[in-house]
Amino acid sequence: MSTPSAPPKNLYHLRRVADASAKPCFVCYRQSTSVLITPDHSDFFYTCAGHLQDSGFCTPVVDEPEDAEKRRKEELQKEVERVKSEWDERQKKKKQTESDKKEDKNKKEDKDKDKDKEGEKEKEKEKEGEKDAAATAARVFTLHKKIYDMRVARLRQIAQAKRNQQLMKSPGFWPSVPKGGV
Structure with missing residues (x-):
């Protein structure tokens, strides 16, 4: 018998495959084109982009701290700009509602609600795009301990x-037919 090989290191690289080569996700069985593979190619599995963002499933490994710091600053800057724009919009709406008559106010509120709904839909789309971009930005991941243990057990x-199959093919595994007189 051969000696058991050491389990792979808990470091997985993200790879993409063609849509035609999509296979079920390791966790939820949805078709996925994202593959996590060890650097030595000893283990791989398909996973959804949503699971790549789940901190209970895996954690992105950041190779360069400058890049992480830069991304964090950019995200903070975007957040500050978004909050400022929301504040400005609220102040404008407040001034308009004070100066408008009640009839105009009702008409504008209906329009604002429609605009707010459209704005919320756009923000949701942006957030989904940011999640997908974040998932694709990280190229190296470490699995959560329990998930990694499941992979090692598998x-x-x-x-x-494989060892059992080889053992069963060996000539001395099965007992021989008894020989002798009846």
Whole structure:
């Protein structure tokens, strides 16, 4: 028998495959084109982009701290700009509602509600795009301990099944037919 190989290091690189090569996600079984693979190619599995963002599933590894700091500053700057623009809009609306008559106020509120709904939909789309961009920005991940343990256990099961198959093919595994007189 061969000696058991060491489990792979808990470091997985994100790779993309063509849509035609999509396979079910390891967790939820939805079709996915994202593959996490170890650097030595000893383990790989398909996973959804949503799971890549789940901190209970995996954590992105940031190689360069400058890049992470730069991204964090950009995100903070975007957030500050968004809050400022919302504040300005609220102040404008407040001034308009004070100067308008009640009839105009009702008409504008209906229009503002429609605009707010459209704005909220656009913001949701932007957030989804940001999540997808964040998932694709990170190229290296470490799995959560329990998920990693599941992968190691799966690899051990596969190795054990291979050993059992080889053992069953060996000539001395099965008992021989009894010989002798009846």
